[in-house]
Amino acid sequence: MRAVNRTITAAILLSGLAAVASPGQSMTDEELIRQATSAAPPGVAAEASVMAPTEAGGLRMLREGSNTFTCLPATPDLGFPAMCLDANGLAWFRARRAGVRPMPGMVGFGYALTGCASGCSLGVAAGEAPNSVGGRSFVMIMNLPRPAIDHMWSRGKEGLTQPQVVLQDTHYEYLMIPVQ
Numbered sequence: 744m745r746a747v748n749r750t751i752t753a754a755i756l757l758s759g760l761a762a763v764a765s766p767g768q769s770m771t772d773e774e775l776i777r778q779a780t781s782a783a784p785p786g787v788a789a790e791a792s793v794m795a796p797t798e799a800g801g802l803r804m805l806r807e808g809s810n811t812f813t814c815l816p817a818t819p820d821l822g823f824p825a826m827c828l829d830a831n832g833l834a835w836f837r838a839r840r841a842g843v844r845p846m847p848g849m850v851g852f853g854y855a856l857t858g859c860a861s862g863c864s865l866g867v868a869a870g871e872a873p874n875s876v877g878g879r880s881f882v883m884i885m886n887l888p889r890p891a892i893d894h895m896w897s898r899g900k901e902g903l904t905q906p907q908v909v910l911q912d913t914h915y916e917y918l919m920i921p922v923q
Contacts, residue, residue, distance in 0.1 A: 770816070772805050779805075779814035783827035783854040787812050791827055800840060826883070828853040835885040835915070844914045851885040856922070885917040 770778070775795050780788035792808035796818050814827040815836070828836055832851030838844060858879045910916045 775816045776805050776814075778825050778857075779816040779827070781857045782814055782825040783812065783856060787827060787854065788814060796840070802837070824855050824859040825857050826853045826855045832883070832885055835917070839915045845886050847886075848888075849886055850888075851883075853883040853885065855883065856880040880922045882920050882922055883917050884920070885915075887916075887918060 772795075776793045779793045779795075780791065782788070783791060787810065790808050790810040791812040791814045792804065793806040793814045794802040794804055795816055797803050802815075811830050812827045813830075813833045815823075815825065817823065817825050818840075823836075829852045831849040832853040834849055835845045835851045836853075838846075858881070904921060906918055906920045908916055909919050
């Protein structure tokens with residue numbers, strides 16, 4: 744069953760690949776850094792490390808930083824926009840990308856201030872319809888204890904107008920909060 748879910752999820756998420764880069768086009772490291780750091784407030788982005796996902800599933804360092812945030816360019820294989828994550832958020836991202844359970848109790852935070860481009864699925868699970876977030880800016884809180892989000896709104900509402908739980912009832916559920 745888990746293999747079927749991964750296959751379905753991969754098919755859904757890869758459909759957003761064209762929204763990030765056309766086939767045969769690759770971005771330079773400077774373009775990746777610019778895209779990644781656009782996801783956070785300037786004060787955070789200026790001192791953040793920047794890493795880019797590799798095809799092998801790892802992360803490649805593009806720029807060393809001096810604060811606790813790491814910015815990532817858009818990640819089409821998971822359907823995520825450019826984002827900047829604190830250390831626990833990055834651990835959550837790595838676990839999500841590897842398909843392993845994140846460490847319990849490590850609550851993470853992330854910025855996605857450039858919003859989500861067309862085709863970005865925001866990491867939805869198999870069977871969930873992608874949400875039309877458009878270019879709306881949002882922040883994420885990952886790996887919250889279940890009681891902390893039970894009262895929150897779930898996905899399924901059109902557009903991002905209020906907090907929503909994404910990847911609900913999985914090890915990767917996170918709270919997505921719109922910001923202006």
